[in-house]
Amino acid sequence: MTEAAAPPDEFALIARWLSHFDAPDTATMIPPGDDAAAVRPTPGHLLLATTDALVEDVHFRRKTWPAAALGHRALAVNLSDLAAMGARPRWALLALGLPGDVGTDWLDRVATGMAKGCREAGVSLVGGNVTGAAQVSFTLTLLGEARPDRVLRRSGARPGDVVFVSGTLGDAALGLESLKARRAMPRKLTDLERRHCRPTARVRLGCALAEARVASAAIDVSDGFIADLRHLLDASRVGAEIRLPDLPLSPAYRRATLGREDPLGPALYGGEDYELVFTAPQKRAAKIAEVARGARTAVRAVGRVIGEAGVHLVGADGRRVLAREAGFKHR
Amino acid sequence: MTEAAAPPDEFALIARWLSHFDAPDTATMIPPGDDAAAVRPTPGHLLLATTDALVEDVHFRRKTWPAAALGHRALAVNLSDLAAMGARPRWALLALGLPGDVGTDWLDRVATGMAKGCREAGVSLVGGNVTGAAQVSFTLTLLGEARPDRVLRRSGARPGDVVFVSGTLGDAALGLESLKARRAMPRKLTDLERRHCRPTARVRLGCALAEARVASAAIDVSDGFIADLRHLLDASRVGAEIRLPDLPLSPAYRRATLGREDPLGPALYGGEDYELVFTAPQKRAAKIAEVARGARTAVRAVGRVIGEAGVHLVGADGRRVLAREAGFKHR
Numbered sequence: 001m002t003e004a005a006a007p008p009d010e011f012a013l014i015a016r017w018l019s020h021f022d023a024p025d026t027a028t029m030i031p032p033g034d035d036a037a038a039v040r041p042t043p044g045h046l047l048l049a050t051t052d053a054l055v056e057d058v059h060f061r062r063k064t065w066p067a068a069a070l071g072h073r074a075l076a077v078n079l080s081d082l083a084a085m086g087a088r089p090r091w092a093l094l095a096l097g098l099p100g101d102v103g104t105d106w107l108d109r110v111a112t113g114m115a116k117g118c119r120e121a122g123v124s125l126v127g128g129n130v131t132g133a134a135q136v137s138f139t140l141t142l143l144g145e146a147r148p149d150r151v152l153r154r155s156g157a158r159p160g161d162v163v164f165v166s167g168t169l170g171d172a173a174l175g176l177e178s179l180k181a182r183r184a185m186p187r188k189l190t191d192l193e194r195r196h197c198r199p200t201a202r203v204r205l206g207c208a209l210a211e212a213r214v215a216s217a218a219i220d221v222s223d224g225f226i227a228d229l230r231h232l233l234d235a236s237r238v239g240a241e242i243r244l245p246d247l248p249l250s251p252a253y254r255r256a257t258l259g260r261e262d263p264l265g266p267a268l269y270g271g272e273d274y275e276l277v278f279t280a281p282q283k284r285a286a287k288i289a290e291v292a293r294g295a296r297t298a299v300r301a302v303g304r305v306i307g308e309a310g311v312h313l314v315g316a317d318g319r320r321v322l323a324r325e326a327g328f329k330h331r
Numbered sequence: 332m333t334e335a336a337a338p339p340d341e342f343a344l345i346a347r348w349l350s351h352f353d354a355p356d357t358a359t360m361i362p363p364g365d366d367a368a369a370v371r372p373t374p375g376h377l378l379l380a381t382t383d384a385l386v387e388d389v390h391f392r393r394k395t396w397p398a399a400a401l402g403h404r405a406l407a408v409n410l411s412d413l414a415a416m417g418a419r420p421r422w423a424l425l426a427l428g429l430p431g432d433v434g435t436d437w438l439d440r441v442a443t444g445m446a447k448g449c450r451e452a453g454v455s456l457v458g459g460n461v462t463g464a465a466q467v468s469f470t471l472t473l474l475g476e477a478r479p480d481r482v483l484r485r486s487g488a489r490p491g492d493v494v495f496v497s498g499t500l501g502d503a504a505l506g507l508e509s510l511k512a513r514r515a516m517p518r519k520l521t522d523l524e525r526r527h528c529r530p531t532a533r534v535r536l537g538c539a540l541a542e543a544r545v546a547s548a549a550i551d552v553s554d555g556f557i558a559d560l561r562h563l564l565d566a567s568r569v570g571a572e573i574r575l576p577d578l579p580l581s582p583a584y585r586r587a588t589l590g591r592e593d594p595l596g597p598a599l600y601g602g603e604d605y606e607l608v609f610t611a612p613q614k615r616a617a618k619i620a621e622v623a624r625g626a627r628t629a630v631r632a633v634g635r636v637i638g639e640a641g642v643h644l645v646g647a648d649g650r651r652v653l654a655r656e657a658g659f660k661h662r
Contacts (some may be wrong), residue, residue, distance in 0.1 A: 029377055033566070034485050035415035035551060036381035036475070041372040046360055050367035051424040051460050051472060058463045084366035093382040095426070095470045129382050132389045134465045139426045141382060141472040144367070154365050220366060235364070 010130050016104065017096075017128075020111035024124035028091065037126035039091050045145040050081040055097075056135040064182045066189065067106050069197035070138065071113030077222065078142035079121055079201030080274040084220040086152035086210020087144035089203060091126045092118065094140050097133030110138075121203055150210040152278070157217040157236035161279040161305040164288060166202050166297050168250040169225050171195035173270020174257070191252040199274035204295040206276060212291045218278035224271045226311055226323045232277060233311065241312045241320070242303035268313075268323065279305055341461050347435065348427075348459075351442040355455035359422065368457035370422050376476040381412040386428075387466040395513045397520065398437050400528035401469065402444030408553065409473035410452055410532030411605040415551040417483040417541020418475035420534060422457045423449065425471050428464030441469075452534055481541040483549040483609070488567035492547050492610040492636040495619060497533050497628050499581040500556050502526035504601020505588070522583040530605035535626040537607060543622045549609035555602045557642055557654045563608060564642065572643045572651070573634035599644075599654065610636055 014032070024031045030038035041047055054074045056062055075092065082089050094114075098107075118125055123142070175196030179186075189197060202220070209215045219232045225247075233240055247267050257263040280288050285301065292299035306312070311323040345363070355362045361369035372378055385405045387393055406423065413420050425445075429438075449456055454473070506527030510517075520528060533551070540546045550563045556578075564571055578598050588594040611619050616632065623630035637643070642654040 029479065030379075030416075030482070030484065035412040035549075036379040036418065036473075038377045038379050038416070038477070038482060040479075041376075041378050043374060045372075046369045047372050047378065047474075048361075048367040048369050049422070049424055049458055049472075049474065051426050051458060051470075053426050053428065053460055053462045053470070055428060055462050055464050057465070081366040085361075085369070087367065091380070093380055093472055095382050095384050095472075097384065097386060097468065127380055127382060129384055129470075131384045131386050133386050133468070134388070137428065137464070137468070139382075139384070139460075139470045141380075141424055141426075142367075143378075143380065143474075146369070148360065148371075151361070151369060153361065218366075 013130055017107065017111050018125070020108065020115040021125045022119055024126055028124050028126050032127055037093070039126060042145050044147065046148050046151060048082055048085050048087040048144040048146055049141065050078055051139065051141040052077045052081065053137055053139040055137045062136060064179060064185055066185065066197060067109035068113030071110040072117045072198050074138035074140050075114050075117040075121070075123070076199045076201045076274060078140050079203050080199070080220040080222065082142060082144040083201050083203045083206030084152065084218050084276060085146060086150055086206045086218070087146040088207055089121050089123045089142055089144045091143040092123050092140055093127040094125060094138065095129040097131055097135065097137035099134060099136060100132070102136060146210060150213065152206065152210050152215055152218040154217050154219050154232045154235035157232060157238050157279040157305045159238055159305050159307040160282060161216050162282055162285060162301050163229070163240055163242065163277065163279055163303040163305060164299050165225065165248060165275055165277050165302050166205055166299050167273070167275045168248045168253060169221070169273055169275065170253050170267030170270045171250050172199060172272040173266040174253060176272070192256060196272065199272065201274055202276045202297060205292065205297040208291045208295040209278060212287060214284045214287050214291060215278040215280050218276055221273040221275045221277060222271055224269045225273070225277065226268050229277050230311055239306045239309045239311065240303050241306055241314055243314050245316045246300060246302045248298065248300040344461060348438065348442050349456070351439065351446040352456045353450055355457055359455050359457050363458055370457060373476050375478065377479050377482060379413055379416050379418040379475040379477055380472065381409055382470065382472040383408045383412065384468055384470040386468045393467060395510060395516055397516065397528060398440035399444030402441040403448045403529050405469035405471050406445050406448040406452070406454070407530045407532045407605060409471050410534050411530070411551040411553065413473060413475040414532050414534045414537030415483065415549050415607060416477060417481055417537045417549070418477040419538055420452050420454045420473055420475045422474040423454050423471055424458040425456060425469065426460040428462055428466065428468035430465060430467060431463070433467060477541060481544065483537065483541050483546055485548050485550050485563045485566035488548040488563060488569050488610040488636045490569055490636050490638040491613060493613055493616060493632050494560070494571050494573065494608065494610055494634040494636060495630050496556065496579060496606055496608050496633050497536055497630050498604070498606045499579045499584060500552070500604055500606065501584050501598030501601045502581050503530060503603040504597040505584060507603070523587060527603065530603065532605055533607045533628060536623065536628040539622045539626040540609060543618060545615045545618050545622060546609040546611050549607055552604040552606045552608060553602055555600045556604070556608065557599050560608050561642055570637045570640045570642065571634050572637055572645055574645050576647045577631060577633045579629065579631040
């Protein structure tokens with residue numbers, strides 16, 4: 001409708017964007033260029049589908065966020081959803097919203113970051129759309145596959161199960177604080193900023209857990225460890241006890257929170273770590289450790305599932321308090 | 332990142348939105364509420380995927396566009412892509428971008444329109460996302476299915492084939508002109524405005540053509556009849572001759588263009604009719620008529636495919652001119 005909002009040449013833009021990506025996989029029967037993409041699903045598998053958006057000035061700032069990291073991140077937040085289901089990522093569709101002042105160089109860098117992520121995750125970009133818009137936005141829809149009896153859900157946690165978490169918590173929230181305070185593009189990201197900009201979706205771990213059929217429930221940390229754990233517990237109609245001294249914290253996190261009034265706040269309530277939180281029966285603990293090693297991903301037992309509702313935090317002194325309600329608002 | 336841009340309660344909003352929709356179909360194994368949706372593809376079928384967005388002040392104005400029609404339209408533009416492939420629509424994911432000033436009543440009306448469209452088309456809404464944004468946007472990803480040997484592509488047109496078009500052309504472009512001139516919400520849409528706001532995706536026709544294996548190529552009219560025909564011809568490496576007196580025009584179109592300098596302009600170059608343009612060998616003409624009747628959709632032969640490149644327009648006087656390059660810019 002508004003001509004001014006439309007990018008100069010949609011078809012040239014699409015061709016240039018796609019030039020950064022590998023050719024689609026052999027299961028892609030009709031690649032981008034027709035009215036819709038066509039792919040051949042793997043027989044006997046479920047199709048998993050998720051969609052998530054990155055919007056300028058909501059999730060990132062164009063002037064201070066590295067462009068390639070944006071491309072990486074738009075994919076990673078969706079990969080993380082599939083990882084939490086134990087699904088193998090396969091195909092992506094990308095809807096771009098672009099104001100008139102977006103440069104092709106900047107878009108090239110975004111595309112490079114996304115293409116690299118797609119290559120590493122085995123994802124083919126098979127479709128998309130470009131529209132004019134007031135803000136840059138990347139809305140990615142990701143399709144994956146899993147065997148029906150292997151899918152990880154939120155609803156299977158049982159009292160007595162161990163609560164596990166991958167990687168470390170809270171780094172992304174601290175990285176976001178630091179990025180928001182910047183006025184110009186950083187020449188180099190700090191470790192914490194990198195955790196925010198370039199989250200590692202735990203696809204290998206999610207698929208390995210699903211394959212080994214050892215987890216009773218799983219979710220990824222986008223809203224915050226406590227908020228997402230609560231989603232898992234609510235879906236399973238149980239509660240949990242979390243041992244605060246066992247929370248996995250990075251050296252950078254510990255340094256950054258030294259002397260803070262609430263040093264565990266970002267780890268508990270900060271969002272966008274894109275780690276996996278999952279539960280498993282105690283007797284599977286050894287197998288979990290083996291699976292995590294195979295997936296080259298650190299995994300830590302941080303608590304246990306209980307029948308009593310709510311998330312109960314247990315300190316080093318044995319004091320037990322209810323976690324507060326607030327999660328991280330990132331959208 | 333920007334708290335102010337986030338809608339008040341994402342989870343309440345999602346629950347309310349979903350309450351307007353029917354429960355997902357029986358092939359939906361994991362409905363909205365987990366990290367990703369899971370559906371069971373039909374054995375032996377290809378999965379077709381397409382995504383398209385409606386953005387405020389680019390594709391519509393919130394103050395003068397009927398809300399329910401927006402919901403209808405966000406779905407219809409995607410249905411049309413699947414119709415052009417001859418695919419049966421199955422599942423949708425919806426990414427919403429919402430400024431803080433969007434009212435729940437307005438959203439309810441949008442949801443009602445989309446839910447009605449989903450019901451009529453047999454589409455289950457299985458996933459989505461909500462984010463804060465400066466403009467309202469609806470980015471819908473639609474998944475459909477088709478048998479591999481039935482898919483309609485753009486690339487199969489051969490010299491000698493007849494060029495067909497469904498419905499009538501140019502109404503949507505005239506309706507858009509009229510809507511853009513409005514300063515307040517119309518109490519009632521004109522016929523032409525309705526054609527813009529509530530396009531009818533030709534799903535029945537597309538599926539019937541695919542099922543009968545009678546069309547050699549197909550595309551839907553979003554950029555404009557000539558522009559989209561050209562996409563089909565380019566993909567098929569052929570040209571076409573279009574007989575101007577045979578273009579299907581509605582009575583409302585004829586009235587609105589009476590006395591215009593270029594009365595066929597909107598029909599040839601106006602966009603967003605979401606009709607199907609398709610080609611078929613001459614000997615299939617009778618079968619095409621039968622298929623169209625079965626799909627209760629008017630279909631008109633408007634020209635023929637030729638070996639010579641380009642779109643050649645033939646007037647009532649037999650004069651032959653090349654169609655101009657410009658298409659309709661709607662994004």
